Amino acid sequence: MADTRDSDVVTALREALRGPVIAAGDPGYDEASAVYNAMIDKRPTAIAQCANVADVMAAVRVCRQAGATVSVRGGGHNAGGLGVADGAVCIDLAHLDGIHIDPAAGTVRAEGGATLGDVDHATHAFGLAVPAGIISTTGVGGLTLGGGIGYLTRKAGLTIDNLLAADVVLADGTLVTCDATRHPDLFWALRGGGGNFGIVTSFLFRAAQVKNVFAGPVLYDLDDTPELLRWYREVLPGLPEDLNGFFAVLTVPPGPPFPEELHLRKVAGVVWCYSGPAERAEEVLAPVRSFGKPIMDGIMEMPFPMWNSAFDALYPPGYQWYWRSDSFDQITDDAIEAHHKFGTQLPSMFSTMHLYSIDGAAHRVAAADTAFGPREAIWSCVIVGVDPEPAKAVDIKDWAIGYWDALHPSSIGGAYVNFMMEEGADRVRASYGANYDRLAKIKAVYDPDNFFHVNQNIKPAGG
Numbered sequence: 373m374a375d376t377r378d379s380d381v382v383t384a385l386r387e388a389l390r391g392p393v394i395a396a397g398d399p400g401y402d403e404a405s406a407v408y409n410a411m412i413d414k415r416p417t418a419i420a421q422c423a424n425v426a427d428v429m430a431a432v433r434v435c436r437q438a439g440a441t442v443s444v445r446g447g448g449h450n451a452g453g454l455g456v457a458d459g460a461v462c463i464d465l466a467h468l469d470g471i472h473i474d475p476a477a478g479t480v481r482a483e484g485g486a487t488l489g490d491v492d493h494a495t496h497a498f499g500l501a502v503p504a505g506i507i508s509t510t511g512v513g514g515l516t517l518g519g520g521i522g523y524l525t526r527k528a529g530l531t532i533d534n535l536l537a538a539d540v541v542l543a544d545g546t547l548v549t550c551d552a553t554r555h556p557d558l559f560w561a562l563r564g565g566g567g568n569f570g571i572v573t574s575f576l577f578r579a580a581q582v583k584n585v586f587a588g589p590v591l592y593d594l595d596d597t598p599e600l601l602r603w604y605r606e607v608l609p610g611l612p613e614d615l616n617g618f619f620a621v622l623t624v625p626p627g628p629p630f631p632e633e634l635h636l637r638k639v640a641g642v643v644w645c646y647s648g649p650a651e652r653a654e655e656v657l658a659p660v661r662s663f664g665k666p667i668m669d670g671i672m673e674m675p676f677p678m679w680n681s682a683f684d685a686l687y688p689p690g691y692q693w694y695w696r697s698d699s700f701d702q703i704t705d706d707a708i709e710a711h712h713k714f715g716t717q718l719p720s721m722f723s724t725m726h727l728y729s730i731d732g733a734a735h736r737v738a739a740a741d742t743a744f745g746p747r748e749a750i751w752s753c754v755i756v757g758v759d760p761e762p763a764k765a766v767d768i769k770d771w772a773i774g775y776w777d778a779l780h781p782s783s784i785g786g787a788y789v790n791f792m793m794e795e796g797a798d799r800v801r802a803s804y805g806a807n808y809d810r811l812a813k814i815k816a817v818y819d820p821d822n823f824f825h826v827n828q829n830i831k832p833a834g835g
């Protein structure tokens with residue numbers, strides 16, 4: 373039951389905002405407050421569905437004045453459910469999903485609540501793409517602010533490496549534009565520091581020239597994992613940067629394009645994506661397609677947005693999710709054994725482990741040039757326990773934790789913050805490494821009261 377203070381905030385928000393404010397008990401509340409990860413159930417005071425930037429500014433001012441806790445939701449994909457919180461006002465950016473392309477400059481402006489699919493659709497018409505993640509329903513907001521790893525990382529860097537400027541509503545409700553010369557400290561912090569510094573209403577990106585890609589999985593018998601991973605760890609860093617490949621253990625989905633005899637078989641594989649000139653595709657891909665004894669070669673030419681949404685249907689909202697992550701600068705023999713062992717124990721058809729490379733163009737940016745923590749890692753590992761059935765929640769969680777425990781000793785000690793659940797302040801600090809103290813100082817300047825704390829939180833220095 374909402375208390376009087378809650379209803380005062382809701383009334384004030386309704387008076388100040390043009391977009392709808394959905395409070396506990398209103399029709400549509402359950403849908404509006406639902407978390408992508410069905411393992412997490414939060415009961416926010418209200419969801420303020422902002423219609424424009426003025427609404428975002430007003431929502432911050434109203435909540436601040438009322439002493440209300442605020443959460444910020446972009447695409448709503450955070451596995452830890454950090455877009456909403458119990459008893460908080462969710463400032464929901466879903467209606468701020470506009471995209472504007474400047475083809476002459478090769479730049480893309482995306483509003484703070486856009487999804488990767490919104491960006492891909494708009495950019496593809498111009499033969500452009502913004503380097504981002506692998507599932508198109510993910511939010512540009514959360515993904516960018518944490519770093520942004522995906523199929524174009526080796527070619528063009530992390531998403532933040534392509535961020536040119538951002539409009540940010542600060543904790544006092546004012547809006548600033550930051551870039552390399554205006555509020556450069558804030559601009560540095562936004563590139564990896566998550567939602568700690570304000571609400572980004574608009575991102576300006578440099579786009580890469582990408583139209584069609586040659587992409588797909590090359591799959592192997594699970595018992596080939598040791599041989600495959602030993603080859604992969606040696607070969608990947610030397611491959612042309614137009615070629616990206618993430619290693620995975622997975623269960624083959626029971627449908628096209630997978631041949632029936634492979635359906636539901638546990639396998640290992642590398643998911644390749646070549647985004648360079650078409651006339652070089654065959655030559656670049658030949659050595660990786662011919663390694664070992666593949667049981668399926670699914671590489672084909674397709675438009676980039678098609679590939680970037682190829683896994684969407686496998687992971688709709690409303691499944692149980694539990695994931696753990698770490699960053700690695702090597703794949704040790706012990707880790708290889710663990711990948712093989714936990715691959716044989718995949719607890720459900722949807723559960724998987726991905727090793728994403730962070731090298732090539734991403735390694736030409738120095739660790740201290742952005743706030744992103746694991747810059748010196750070569751791989752970001754995410755162990756993803758997923759299943760539609762709540763009854764499987766314990767199994768997928770136990771598997772992910774056991775797998776993580778086995779790998780953690782060979783990690784560099786921290787994760788990529790976007791692949792974390794709520795794991796406590798020490799894990800956040802470890803994940804930012806040497807950048808943490810600078811982030812805490814900038815937090816003390818822009819958000820000294822820690823108004824934006826529903827996130828992988830960086831505490832203001834001296835607070």
Ligand SMILES: Cc1cc2nc3c(=O)[nH]c(=O)nc-3n(C[C@H](O)[C@H](O)[C@H](O)COP(=O)(O)OP(=O)(O)OC[C@H]3O[C@@H](n4cnc5c(N)ncnc54)[C@H](O)[C@@H]3O)c2cc1C
Nearest residue numbers: 446447448449450454455484505506511513514521567572
């Ligand atoms: C199916 C799936 C696939 C994924 N694939 C990838 C991938 O390929 N590469 C990758 O790098 N990551 C990937 N991720 C992780 C993803 O980057 C994070 O889950 C991220 O938090 C999602 O952002 P969001 O805006 O959708 O989330 P939300 O839940 O809306 O927000 C998460 C947090 O981000 C902050 N936030 C969001 N938008 C804004 C904004 N505009 N201004 C200020 N703060 C904001 C808030 O602090 C909020 O707490 C994936 C996640 C899922 C569930």
